[in-house]
Amino acid sequence: MDRVKITYFTDALCVWAYVSQVRMDELKANFEDAAELDSRYFHVFGDVANKIETAWRERGGLAAYRSHVREIVERFGHVEFHENTWNIDVPKSSMPAHLFLCAIRCAESSGRFAPDAGNRAAWAVREAFFRHGRNVSRAKVLLEIAESIGLPVADIEDAIGTGAAHAALGGDLEIARAQSITASPTLLFNEGRQRLTGNVGYRIIEANIRELLERAPGQLSWC
Structure with missing residues (x-):
């Protein structure tokens, strides 16, 4: 296998996707x-x-959930947690952020945005919520995030206004349904035959990639 394709499913408000981003960065670098x-x-x-x-x-409602998330973040040294997160102006839904990120993906795939714009935007959204305590279900906040990382707002609004972003998000949800994705983050390998879900260490992810890269053509995976 010349190139391993990995489908990476996340929810923008998921703390495990937030703390796992460093692993995805390491994966792309290596x-x-x-x-x-x-x-x-x-x-x-x-x-x-x-x-x-x-x-x-x-278990104590929102206050208990907030404490749970804060404890997870504090367990890792590379991410931060804001006092307003899951406390003040709590997002209604992760869907606006997902639509926003799909709009950026549409602009990127059409050549209007530079490669990796979607990944930069996804991290900016997670940082805005977890590190800076902003409500990323608000359209105004999302567009301010786009401006802060140098992405033209007009192209994002166009992808949303024409329905292109909705179609892209609909495609994501259809793949998630077909693959029975229920947790964030989830990585799919080998055309969906292998998956890693939740707080998975980098070495485990790396081992799956190396197994797929190194196995003989036609040989079944042992992962």
Whole structure:
């Protein structure tokens, strides 16, 4: 296999995707010519209020969830957590951020944005929420993020206004449904036959990539 294709599913509000970004950066640095990372979005936090009510009602609600997330972030030395995050002006949904990121992907694929614009924007959205405590379900905030990393707002608004971004996000959700993706982050390898879900260490990700790169043609994967 000349190049490993990895489909990477995340939710923009997922703390595990936030702390795992450093692993994705390491992966791209170490396998620049051997691995292709295809970022996709699906909604763990499509309805934040319902998510917290359903999963955390018996455990202390939003305040308890916020403490849980803060403890995860503080366990890692490379990311930060803002006092307003999951506390003040809480996002209603991750879907606006996903639509925004799909709009950037459309502009990137058409050549209007430079390669890797989507990855830069995804990290900027996560930092805006977790590190700076901003409500990334607000359109105004998302467009300010675009401006802060030098992306023309008009192209993003065009992709959303024409429905191109909605079609791209719809495609992501369809792939997630077909592959039974239920957790963020999830990495799919080998045309969906291998997957890694949740807080997976870099060496485990690396081992899966190397196994796919090094196996003999036609040989079944042992991962």
